[in-house]
Amino acid sequence: MTDMAEQGGEQSAQERLRERRAAANRGAERVLSRGGFLGTLRDRLAWLQEAAPQVYDLDEAGDLYGNRIVEALEKRVAALLGTEDAAFFPTGTMAQQIALRCWADRTGNATVALHALAHPEVHERGALAEVTGLRSVRLTSEPRLPTAEEVREFDEPFGALMLELPLRDAGFVLPSWEELTEVVEAARERDAVVHFDGARLWESTFHFGRPLDEIAALADSVYVSFYKSLDGFGGAALAGPRTLVEEAKTWRHRYGGMIFQQFPTVLSALVGLERELPRLPEYVSHARVVAAALREGFAEAGVPWARVFPEEPHVHQFQVWLPYDPEVLAEAAVRQAEETKTLLFGDSWDRGGPGLGITEITVRAAGLEWTADDVKAAVGDFVARVTEVAGEGVKTVEAVSK
Numbered sequence: 001m002t003d004m005a006e007q008g009g010e011q012s013a014q015e016r017l018r019e020r021r022a023a024a025n026r027g028a029e030r031v032l033s034r035g036g037f038l039g040t041l042r043d044r045l046a047w048l049q050e051a052a053p054q055v056y057d058l059d060e061a062g063d064l065y066g067n068r069i070v071e072a073l074e075k076r077v078a079a080l081l082g083t084e085d086a087a088f089f090p091t092g093t094m095a096q097q098i099a100l101r102c103w104a105d106r107t108g109n110a111t112v113a114l115h116a117l118a119h120p121e122v123h124e125r126g127a128l129a130e131v132t133g134l135r136s137v138r139l140t141s142e143p144r145l146p147t148a149e150e151v152r153e154f155d156e157p158f159g160a161l162m163l164e165l166p167l168r169d170a171g172f173v174l175p176s177w178e179e180l181t182e183v184v185e186a187a188r189e190r191d192a193v194v195h196f197d198g199a200r201l202w203e204s205t206f207h208f209g210r211p212l213d214e215i216a217a218l219a220d221s222v223y224v225s226f227y228k229s230l231d232g233f234g235g236a237a238l239a240g241p242r243t244l245v246e247e248a249k250t251w252r253h254r255y256g257g258m259i260f261q262q263f264p265t266v267l268s269a270l271v272g273l274e275r276e277l278p279r280l281p282e283y284v285s286h287a288r289v290v291a292a293a294l295r296e297g298f299a300e301a302g303v304p305w306a307r308v309f310p311e312e313p314h315v316h317q318f319q320v321w322l323p324y325d326p327e328v329l330a331e332a333a334v335r336q337a338e339e340t341k342t343l344l345f346g347d348s349w350d351r352g353g354p355g356l357g358i359t360e361i362t363v364r365a366a367g368l369e370w371t372a373d374d375v376k377a378a379v380g381d382f383v384a385r386v387t388e389v390a391g392e393g394v395k396t397v398e399a400v401s402k
Contacts (some may be wrong), residue, residue, distance in 0.1 A: 017330060021346065023072035024337035030374075031343045032290065032367035036231045044233070048268060055270040062263050065176030065251075073266050076273060077237045081222055082213030085245035088266065090257050092199055092236040093124055095223045099238050099253040101132040101159055103193045103220070109159025110134050113151070116141035118162060119197060143170040143309075148149040152189065161187040163219075164197040165204055166315050172200070172360075174314040177208045178357075184218045199225040203280040203315045210237075220244075226265070229280060229316075230272025231364075233265045236250035279365065283316035287363040291318055294361075317362045324386055326350055326357035326401075333384040335373065336378075344378040 025031060025038050036044060054059060056069060063070045077085040089095035096119075101234040106108045113127065114121065116138040116228045120128045128134045139146040139154055145167055163183065175183065187194050196219040198204075201212070208215055216222045221240035224230035238248050255348050260369060291308045298306035322329060326349035337343035345359055352358040 006106075017334065018348075020314050020334045020338070021330075024148070024334050025346050027341065028337050028343040028346075030366075030370070030378075031346055032370065033346060033362040033364040034366045035362075035364070038226070044302040048264065048271070051271040051275070052214040054178055055274050056267060063261055063266070065258055065260060066262070069263050069266050069270075072239065073269055076270070077224065078210055078239055080273070081216040081224070081239045083216060083239040084175065084238040084242040086237045087245045087249050087252060088262070089238060089252060090234065090259060090262070090265075092197075092223055092225050093119075093127060094252070094255050094257050095236045095238040095248075096120065096195070096197060097127060097132045097134075098255065099195055099221050099223065099240070099244070100128065100134055100245050101253065102244055103160045103195065104132075104167050105133055107159035107191075107193060109157060109192075111156070111158040112136050112160045112162055113139050113146075113154060113158040113192070115139060115141075115146060115164060115167060115170075117167060118164045119168070119199070120162075122169055125268055133237045143167075144173055145175045145179070146183060147179070148186040151183055151186035157190070157193055160193045160195055162195045162197055165198070165201055165215075166317075168317075169202070171309040171311065171319045172315050172317040173310055174204055177210060180208070181218065193220040195220060196222040198222045199228050200315060200317070202229050202277055203284055205313045206281040206284040228267035230269065230276045232268035232272045235262070235265045235269055268295045280316065282368065283363050283365075284313065286359070286368050287313045287316040289320065289372055290361065290363050290367060290370065290375055293375035294320060294373075294379060297376035298383070299374065301380050303383060316364070317360060319358055319360055320345070320351055320371040321356065321358050322386075323355060324357050324390065327357055328386060328389050329357040329359070331366075332382060332389045335389070336382050336385050340381065342378055342381070344375075344382050 011383040020310060022038055025034065036047060061068060066088065074086045074088055078084065100112055110133060112134050114136055121136060126134050137156065137158060139150045145163060151161065166174045184194050201215065201222065201224055204215060205212060209229045216239065221244060224237050226235040238245065291311065291313050295308050303322065305323045309321065329349040347360045349357045349359045
């Protein structure tokens with residue numbers, strides 16, 4: 001009974017911390033990123049009402065089961081990625097499961113090679129096997145993408161190679177363009193198809209120095225998200241050969257993805273493509289300024305060990321590792337926002353090991369206002385609060401995992 005009571009108390013404390021963080025984000029005057037999903041329903045509807053007329057004729061009839069405005073978005077995505085066709089999906093999880101099962105039917109091999117930290121391995125509760133009957137094998141668990149050598153030397157056949165670009169749970173990392181082309185070539189040598197998990201592919205152009213269509217051309221199929229970087233309400237697209245997309249639409253229906261009307265989500269995606277997509281290179285560039293300032297700030301504040309990873313971010317998101325318990329860091333971050341209206345760390349803190357906390361940083365439009373000196377000043381204030389919280393022996397609960 002005691003354990004259950006403690007467990008219930010911990011859950012309520014988790015919820016309280018999450019609510020405090022969300023409220024701090026809304027009330028903060030300075031943030032590095034203010035995702036639209038944190039706004040109220042009124043805020044989100046007002047945003048769509050203002051933005052939607054700029055991207056689509058609102059006097060047209062609404063969509064029914066994936067036609068009209070949904071088809072317009074699909075054509076837009078196919079044009080951006082340089083593919084024959086594209087299909088809209090309610091979630092990326094559904095889109096990728098269907099893409100990989102379609103490829104398995106074509107190759108006759110149900111084995112998918114991927115990274116140990118790839119989304120299907122970490123965040124989908126074994127859906128590839130449980131829902132689609134596919135089998136995953138892990139090429140590596142290193143905090144980087146698989147190498148061409150690892151692909152060539154893997155000791156069993158596989159029908160598809162799935163590459164998450166960037167690899168979020170390793171620190172939003174990307175390979176170099178040369179490394180990526182070599183990995184794709186190695187897969188081709190094994191007669192495997194290549195699928196890109198491009199949930200955050202939109203912002204990879206800055207790192208690769210290549211346009212979206214040239215990047216997508218390396219793969220046989222590509223998935224992209226409309227909310228992770230474009231700030232839409234949700235949704236995803238699968239792009240590739242027309243025959244694959246047509247088959248994927250059949251499976252979309254079978255999976256329950258043939259939704260009656262989707263125009264609010266689709267409109268938000270079109271707004272994201274119009275407004276956010278052109279700004280992503282600017283966000284990536286400034287993320288590198290923020291990352292460097294964070295490193296300098298922690299050194300100046302006397303933190304015994306701190307790491308920003310990657311040191312030079314590949315996209316507009318990256319990790320920060322600090323030598324403190326995550327519950328201390330989470331409390332200090334929220335207190336700083338509540339008391340100063342400056343929110344330096346707006347995401348949750350997770351445990352990276354004993355006495356080690358890890359969080360993710362995202363730099364969007366709001367973060368462009370921060371200078372390097374602003375970041376270092378905020379770091380100094382944050383570290384002082386960490387010391388204060390640790391000294392109090394405050395034992396708040398660990399932040400809920402993302």
